[in-house]
Amino acid sequence: MSFLLKAGLLWTGSREIENGWVHVRHGVILEVGSGPAPSAGEMIDEPSCVAMPGLVNAHDHMYQWATRGYVPDGDLFTWLRALYPVWARIDADAVRAAARAAMARLLLAGCTLSTDHHYVFPRGRPGLFAALVETARELGLRFHPCRGSMSLGESQGGLPPDSVVEEHDAILADTEAMIGRYHDPQPGSMCRVVVAPCSPFSVTPELMRESAALARRYGLRLHTHLAETLDEERFCIEKFGMRPYELMEDLGWTGDDVWYAHGIHLSDAEVDRVAEVRTGIAHCPSSNMRLGAGACRVEDLVRAGARVALGVDGSASNEDANLAMEAHQALLLARMRRSSPHALDARAAWHLATQGGAECLGRDDCGTLEAGKRADIACFRVDDLAHAGIKDPLAGLALAPPARAETVVVEGHVVVRGGRLLTADEGEIASEIAATSARLAG
Numbered sequence: 001m002s003f004l005l006k007a008g009l010l011w012t013g014s015r016e017i018e019n020g021w022v023h024v025r026h027g028v029i030l031e032v033g034s035g036p037a038p039s040a041g042e043m044i045d046e047p048s049c050v051a052m053p054g055l056v057n058a059h060d061h062m063y064q065w066a067t068r069g070y071v072p073d074g075d076l077f078t079w080l081r082a083l084y085p086v087w088a089r090i091d092a093d094a095v096r097a098a099a100r101a102a103m104a105r106l107l108l109a110g111c112t113l114s115t116d117h118h119y120v121f122p123r124g125r126p127g128l129f130a131a132l133v134e135t136a137r138e139l140g141l142r143f144h145p146c147r148g149s150m151s152l153g154e155s156q157g158g159l160p161p162d163s164v165v166e167e168h169d170a171i172l173a174d175t176e177a178m179i180g181r182y183h184d185p186q187p188g189s190m191c192r193v194v195v196a197p198c199s200p201f202s203v204t205p206e207l208m209r210e211s212a213a214l215a216r217r218y219g220l221r222l223h224t225h226l227a228e229t230l231d232e233e234r235f236c237i238e239k240f241g242m243r244p245y246e247l248m249e250d251l252g253w254t255g256d257d258v259w260y261a262h263g264i265h266l267s268d269a270e271v272d273r274v275a276e277v278r279t280g281i282a283h284c285p286s287s288n289m290r291l292g293a294g295a296c297r298v299e300d301l302v303r304a305g306a307r308v309a310l311g312v313d314g315s316a317s318n319e320d321a322n323l324a325m326e327a328h329q330a331l332l333l334a335r336m337r338r339s340s341p342h343a344l345d346a347r348a349a350w351h352l353a354t355q356g357g358a359e360c361l362g363r364d365d366c367g368t369l370e371a372g373k374r375a376d377i378a379c380f381r382v383d384d385l386a387h388a389g390i391k392d393p394l395a396g397l398a399l400a401p402p403a404r405a406e407t408v409v410v411e412g413h414v415v416v417r418g419g420r421l422l423t424a425d426e427g428e429i430a431s432e433i434a435a436t437s438a439r440l441a442g
Contacts, residue, residue: 002040003044004022004038004039006046007049008050012368013052013367019034019035019047021033021037022375025040028374049407050380052350053368053378055113055310056310056357056361056367057111057357059311059312061116061314062102062103062314063087063314064083064317065321066097066101066440067083067316068437077231084161084164086441087120087122087164089122090440092128096131097429100432102321103135104139104421104429106321106323107415108426110405114143114144116132117148120150121174136191139421139424142411144193145191145194146193148198150164151168151171152203159201172211178193183218209251224248226261227264228261228262229294230294232244232265243267245273262293263297274304274306275304278307280307283308283309284311286312286325286326295334295336298334298344309352322403323353324402330344346397350394355367406418
């Protein structure tokens with residue numbers, strides 16, 4: 001019931017402790033320190049690793065793992081229009097296979113807490129949300145599933161085809177049912193439900209307002225896409241007479257219980273306003289570059305005091321789910337955007353990937369390694385070919401992102417050891433997702 005994890009370097013989120021250790025019991029960190037260690041029932045010794053808080057994925061669409069590689073050279077709207085008919089064929093088995101692949105990859109890359117924004121619910125296909133929750137439980141991932149939705153089909157001026165949108169009242173009723181079935185508000189919770197209409201171009205203003213009211217009635221968080229592309233900006237101005245962020249303010253979608261995915265095309269005043277009202281931004285650098293959507297003003301948001309996290313986004317616009325890579329991409333993209341090597345440093349990038357994500361998801365019990373926090377830990381080797389000899393290991397891990405974590409602990413349970421997933425068979429998952437992808441492709 002208790003164990004001690006030792007590492008060559010322990011980064012708590014604020015301190016760097018050489019030859020540090022973390023003492024854990026019942027999934028909770030009792031203490032961190034260095035030197036003589038307390039006795040424990042089990043010892044994990046990683047002298048060639050940096051141990052840090054488990055990484056937090058603040059935006060994803062896991063079902064998309066089954067449709068990677070589609071439209072490799074398209075922008076967002078082109079890409080979405082091509083994929084909506086494919087996604088209309090998903091069922092619970094496809095969602096389960098895709099989620100197993102996505103979650104396995106996240107865990108292997110050091111992620112211990114992830115959200116998932118699932119907004120495609122084809123008619124007559126039950127059990128999709130349940131498949132996500134059950135898979136997270138099976139693999140041992142701390143999980144914040146978002147009950148997403150689309151209600152504004154093409155016939156009403158929206159982007160998605162009518163075949164993949166749902167009725168307004170059915171969305172709200174099912175969202176409330178999923179809250180009752182799966183949401184756990186307790187400290188250390190392994191599952192918290194989020195209310196998450198998809199985007200301004202796929203839901204009605206009425207659904208946005210009523211979803212916010214529903215979430216706040218239950219004390220839940222709110223999530224949606226915002227300011228991802230200039231196409232979205234033009235859509236909002238033409239249809240609503242407002243920029244995307246102005247629309248969110250009008251709909252009551254701001255505050256410290258809200259976080260947006262992307263937040264690329266924000267004005268100076270909007271950056272300041274986001275920070276002022278404590279709304280979060282999930283930066284998805286690989287996806288944004290893959291789609292040519294633009295570069296989030298991360299350094300400006302951080303400087304303004306905004307909550308900023310990292311996300312891998314859906315696998316169909318980012319064919320991997322390596323959060324360490326997203327820290328690397330965020331670092332380089334900020335420097336390129338600012339034309340300065342001082343725009344973002346390695347420790348700031350790791351902050352986005354850990355505590356920043358926990359803050360956006362509303363978790364004050366995760367994101368750092370300190371007494372009283374949950375025992376979510378990722379260990380990365382720094383003696384391998386990519387990192388050996390780099391004097392500053394935290395900078396080295398950001399500049400040369402590791403492909404895998406060596407050891408990963410979630411809620412005090414070891415789920416990755418020696419770079420291998422312990423809670424499922426990686427080869428079996430790969431075979432299963434290959435078959436599922438082929439089936440959806442027709």
